[in-house]
Amino acid sequence: MTGVAKLKVVESHERLLELMNQQKTALGFAKVQSLYLWKIGAVETVRHLAVLVGKTERTVYRWLEIYRDSGIEELLTERPKTGRPKKLTVEQVSKLQQELRDPQGFKSYKEVQIWLFVYSEILLSYSTVHRLVNQELKAKLKVVRPKNKKQLPGEIEEFKNTFTQKLQSLLEKGCDLIKKYQKVSFWCSDGTRLGLHTIQRKKITLKGIKPVDIHQFNFQCFWLYGAVEPKERRSFFMNSLT
Numbered sequence: 348m349t350g351v352a353k354l355k356v357v358e359s360h361e362r363l364l365e366l367m368n369q370q371k372t373a374l375g376f377a378k379v380q381s382l383y384l385w386k387i388g389a390v391e392t393v394r395h396l397a398v399l400v401g402k403t404e405r406t407v408y409r410w411l412e413i414y415r416d417s418g419i420e421e422l423l424t425e426r427p428k429t430g431r432p433k434k435l436t437v438e439q440v441s442k443l444q445q446e447l448r449d450p451q452g453f454k455s456y457k458e459v460q461i462w463l464f465v466y467s468e469i470l471l472s473y474s475t476v477h478r479l480v481n482q483e484l485k486a487k488l489k490v491v492r493p494k495n496k497k498q499l500p501g502e503i504e505e506f507k508n509t510f511t512q513k514l515q516s517l518l519e520k521g522c523d524l525i526k527k528y529q530k531v532s533f534w535c536s537d538g539t540r541l542g543l544h545t546i547q548r549k550k551i552t553l554k555g556i557k558p559v560d561i562h563q564f565n566f567q568c569f570w571l572y573g574a575v576e577p578k579e580r581r582s583f584f585m586n587s588l589t
Contacts, residue, residue, distance in 0.1 A: 354385065354411050354414070354415050356382050356385055356386040356414075358382070358386070358419060359386075360383060360386050360387055363379055363382055363383040363386060364383065366379045366419070366423075367379045367380060367383065370423075372425075375423055375425075377400045377401070377402060378410055378422055378423060379419075379423070380400055381396055381400050381407060381410055381411070382414065382419070382422075384396060384399060384400075385411075393407055393408055393411070398553060401554055402554070403554070403555065410422060434469055434471060434475075435463075435467065435469065435479075439463075439466070439467050439469075440484075442466065443459075443462075443463070443479075443480075443484070444484060444486070446462065447480065447484065447486040448486075450489070451489065452488065452489030453488055453489065454488060454489060455488065456473060456476050456477050456480065456488070457473070459476050459480055460473060460476045463476070532576050532578070532579065532581075533576065533577075533578070534574045534575065534576050535574065535575050535576075535577070536572070536573065536574040536575075537572075537573060538570060538571065538572040538573070539570070539571055540568055540569070540570050540571075541568060541569060541570075541571055542566060542567065542568030542569075543566070543567050543568070544564075544565075544566055545562075545563070545564050545565050545566070569586050569587060569588045570586060570587040570588075571584065571585075571586045572584065572585050572586070572587070573585075
């Protein structure tokens with residue numbers, strides 16, 4: 348990296364300002380900004396320049412080397428993004444979404460894993476299938492509600508059809524008891540704890556440097572109890588500090 352500190356920027360500062368305004372990404376803006384600050388003499392060292400643009404010293408050294416060897420066009424050329432290619436194509440993901448919307452659907456992530464292997468010949472891990480379905484596709488499995496073994500066929504439909512008549516019959520039979528308890532007040536009560544953790548705030552520091560500060564952790568809370576009588580719209584609340 349010797350000689351980078353003696354870099355000569357050939358573009359004028361007006362041209363660099365124009366290029367900064369033309370950049371569509373924060374990375375491209377930071378690259379041109381580095382050359383602009385170096386051109387006008389606002390910095391004396393690469394370390395100072397790295398602090399101003401918010402990048403590491405090694406990154407700024409690399410930018411200046413690229414500019415010195417190949418010019419500003421090469422510096423602003425965006426490299427193709429690299430990374431692990433996606434295991435499923437767009438068509439395969441679309442097909443999986445259709446299967447997940449089906450009323451039958453999948454009962455477990457293991458079934459999804461097997462279906463992907465049969466349909467796409469791709470064997471994904473259980474954790475990958477879970478993340479794909481749950482987090483990326485935001486889909487839910489069609490889990491069947493538990494059913495009593497003693498339940499007779501058609502018993503649910505019969506209950507739905509006769510529920511109104513049975514309820515009306517009970518009200519007619521218990522009319523005297525209902526009048527007897529009309530003067531009784533029913534109170535519903537509950538309690539909860541409300542607390543407050545220490546408020547956390549940000550601290551300015553250089554990128555890559557962990558901030559160090561004196562901090563005192565505190566925790567305060569209190570219990571809140573309440574009772575409500577819906578019929579007369581009465582209520583009672585009290586709190587207890589801990």
